[in-house]
Amino acid sequence: MDNTRLRYLLSQYANKMLTAPEQSELSDFLNAADNQTQLELLIEEAWIQSGEEADPTFPLPELKPEPVVMKPVYRQRWAAAVLLLIVAGGAWLLATRERKTSKVAGPVTENKKEDVAPGGNKAMLTLADGNTIALDSNLNGALTPQGNASLHASPGLLKYDPGHPSVNSGVAYNVLRTPKGGQYRLELPDGSRVWLNAASSLKFPTAFVGKERRVELNGEAYFEVAKNAGQPFFVSVNKANIAVLGTSFNVMAYADEAGIRTTLLEGAVKVTGGTASSLLKPGEQSLLEPDGKIQVIEKADIDLAVAWKNGLTSFKSADIKTIMRQVERWYDVEVVYNGTIPARSFTGDIPRDANLSELLRLLEISKIHFKMENHRLIVMP
Incomplete structure (x- = not known):
């Protein structure tokens, strides 16, 4: 079978549109060991081409193959179309191998107990007096008031009602921390909303008094800041300062990343670090x-x-190390590398509520392999 026909059948398979004769044709072709080698070479070729620009008219059908649950990012790039081929071919390849051998190289199929569940809504709140409260999806109801502010927890959300603060009442600070494998939402006393990613923390006052609103971030958070031109909002992060009037933006400032990335969705922010500054649109x-x-x-x-x-x-x-940093934070595993890992670039997305195995299966198609040992994810060529 030539590659053009194979690509077509894989596309039909990915979208569950194979006719009975096409299903039989593809099954007969790939059940032969030599033809599976051709499929692997086609996938390898697709990875190499994944950075090239696409014809904007190229169709990008929705992809929900099994057992791989990855789907392409819907952008006008060839990478998305190539991912369709990679996932469809990989899904078929893995499925046929599982039927034949009942064992596929990988941390989960070798031992189902080794699979890792995704993170969830959990955090730790440190109060002004040093006491801590564990927050999770089951916590619901009023918490200990902080100064004039009342606190209310609902699944995955902590909300502050400032009451009637005054400058004379003083300012108390709370800290919300998420562990690896955790995330949480916070509504600040001024109504601003914050989504806190895994392995992050936010220090904030229980009431905003004075001429400005200021919080301190470590890690990553998404902000939707309540507008108040008379009381500008500031985010202090490492050695940077982000000035806000009223806007939606994301800040990623993990210590193991190359720098601090601030992405503006709407409004305006001014990013300052040392003597350099930039006003974002x-x-x-x-x-x-x-x-x-x-x-x-x-x-x-x-x-x-x-x-x-x-x-x-x-x-x-x-690259694989960029992806593995996300894996470490969200799945709360330690990643170690064993041997020389092939240079590959990956484009795609997968639901955060998916188990780790579902992400690793796609990566393994590109000749990168994984093994779990005592909650350590070992990356191998």
Whole structure:
């Protein structure tokens, strides 16, 4: 079978549109070991081509194959179309191998007990007096008041009602921390909303008094800031300062990333680091590098920046180590590397509520393999 016919059948398979004769044709072809080798070579070729631009008229049908649950990112790029081929071919390849051998290389199929569940809504709240409260999806109801502010917890959300604060009453600070494998939402006393990603923390006052509103972030968070021109909003993160009037933006400032990325969805923010500063417009992203320089990406990938907040683990032209940093934070596993890992770039997204095995299966198709040992994810060539 030539590659053009094979691509067509895989596309039909991915979209569950195979006719009975086509199903039989594809099954007969791929059940032969030599033909599975051809499929692997086709997938390898697709990975190599994944960075090339596409004809904007190329159709991008919705993809929900089994057993791989990855679907393409819907952008006008060849990478999305190539991912259709990769996932469809990989799904068929893995399925036929499982039927034949009942054992597929990978951390989950070798031992189902080794699979890792995704993270969820959990955090720790540190009060002004040093006491802590564990927050999770089951907590619901009023919590201990903080100063004049009353607190209310509902599944995955902590809300502050400021009451009637005054400057004379003093300012108390709380800290919300998410562990690896955790996320949480927070409504600040001024009505601003914050989505806190895994392995992150936010320090904030229980009431905003004075001339400004200021919070301190470590890790990653998405902000929807309540407008108040008379009391500007500031986010302090590492050595950077982000000034806000009223806007929606994402800040990623993990210590193990290359710099601090601020992505603006609407409104305006000013990013300052050292002596450098940049005023962002909607759709732009700044990268504050460790040396204090600021790069501005004018046409930023907004969907990619906020994918985590929208329930997706997402990556675009990312190498394996970039993806594994997300895996460590969301699945709370330690990642170690064994041997020389092939250079590959990956584009795709998968629901954050998917088990780790569902993400790893697709990556294994590109000749990168994984093994779980005592909650350590070992990456191998």
